[in-house]
Amino acid sequence: MSQSLIKIENLSYSYDNQKVLENINLEVMERDFMAIIGPNGGGKSTLLKSILGINPLQQGTIKIFDKPLSKNLHKIGYVPQNTNINTNFPIQAIEVVMMGHIHTLKEQHSSRKPWHKYLSIGYNEFERSCALASLRQVGMESFAYTKIGSLSGGQRQRVMIARALCAHPAILLLDEPTANIDVEGQKQIYDLLLKLNEFITIMVVSHDISVVLSYATKVAHINKILTFHELSHFTDVTRHPSGHFCEVEMLQRMGKGCGC
Ligand SMILES: Nc1ncnc2c1ncn2[C@@H]1O[C@H](COP(=O)(O)OP(=O)(O)OP(=O)(O)O)[C@@H](O)[C@H]1O
Numbered sequence: 001m002s003q004s005l006i007k008i009e010n011l012s013y014s015y016d017n018q019k020v021l022e023n024i025n026l027e028v029m030e031r032d033f034m035a036i037i038g039p040n041g042g043g044k045s046t047l048l049k050s051i052l053g054i055n056p057l058q059q060g061t062i063k064i065f066d067k068p069l070s071k072n073l074h075k076i077g078y079v080p081q082n083t084n085i086n087t088n089f090p091i092q093a094i095e096v097v098m099m100g101h102i103h104t105l106k107e108q109h110s111s112r113k114p115w116h117k118y119l120s121i122g123y124n125e126f127e128r129s130c131a132l133a134s135l136r137q138v139g140m141e142s143f144a145y146t147k148i149g150s151l152s153g154g155q156r157q158r159v160m161i162a163r164a165l166c167a168h169p170a171i172l173l174l175d176e177p178t179a180n181i182d183v184e185g186q187k188q189i190y191d192l193l194l195k196l197n198e199f200i201t202i203m204v205v206s207h208d209i210s211v212v213l214s215y216a217t218k219v220a221h222i223n224k225i226l227t228f229h230e231l232s233h234f235t236d237v238t239r240h241p242s243g244h245f246c247e248v249e250m251l252q253r254m255g256k257g258c259g260c
């Protein structure tokens with residue numbers, strides 16, 4: 001029987017008394033490939049930030065591997081929305097990926113001294129070879145020593161995924177990993193996620209509905225409240241002859257309104 005990796009019960013969240021998430025209940029099982037869709041401002045990023053502990057719990061509970069969030073945070077990898085990088089910043093792809101070792105450092109040294117003190121020691125050969133292995137996993141090993149600013153948007157996103165993989169997460173949360181990437185590039189990223197899904201549980205926020213729904217095994221819609229949808233509802237979306245589908249049209253069809 002597959003295991004429950006994330007269990008959210010009765011989660012509500014407000015910014016400055018403005019409720020953004022209301023009574024969310026969600027269970028993510030091992031090896032799920034869950035798509036999170038919904039209008040701009042619907043609360044998708046807020047949900048991910050709650051799962052990551054970036055947003056403190058206000059109401060409700062979140063368990064990771066059946067334990068309180070703080071105990072198992074290191075099991076989650078995160079690719080944030082808008083990973084725009086200053087393209088003039090002289091940093092190589094491998095250095096970006098090695099930043100993903102922070103979790104590992106935190107785990108190894110938490111009982112001895114503050115983890116951030118270890119950042120000054122630089123990265124060792126083991127960490128470097130792990131970073132290379134992560135780059136290999138995403139098909140970017142040959143770009144390891146290329147300046148991050150010289151990569152295309154799709155290549156840069158692969159590097160961000162490699163950075164998240166560095167800490168060997170069991171769950172990967174991605175917030176719009178294919179924004180500003182053309183349809184071919186989107187498919188390549190999702191093909192990569194599908195490969196990773198053989199051993200990592202995936203939860204991905206996306207507006208690229210026609211692409212994400214052809215890969216997902218489950219789909220949740222968030223607009224303050226969360227509703228689950230059968231993937232079969234979207235058959236005509238994912239098989240639209242033009243390969244394109246208007247998100248606004250679909251959200252209206254689902255009776256949710258556009259929200260933008
Ligand atoms: N740090 C913050 N402080 C105050 N309000 C916030 C903050 N972050 C988000 N919000 C508000 O919370 C609501 C939900 O935002 P959120 O970023 O979760 O939406 P989203 O579904 O990810 O949208 P998008 O598709 O545009 O990324 C929005 O109305 C937004 O303005």
Ligand SMILES: [Mg+2]
Nearest residue numbers: 044045081175
């Ligand atoms: Mg967002």
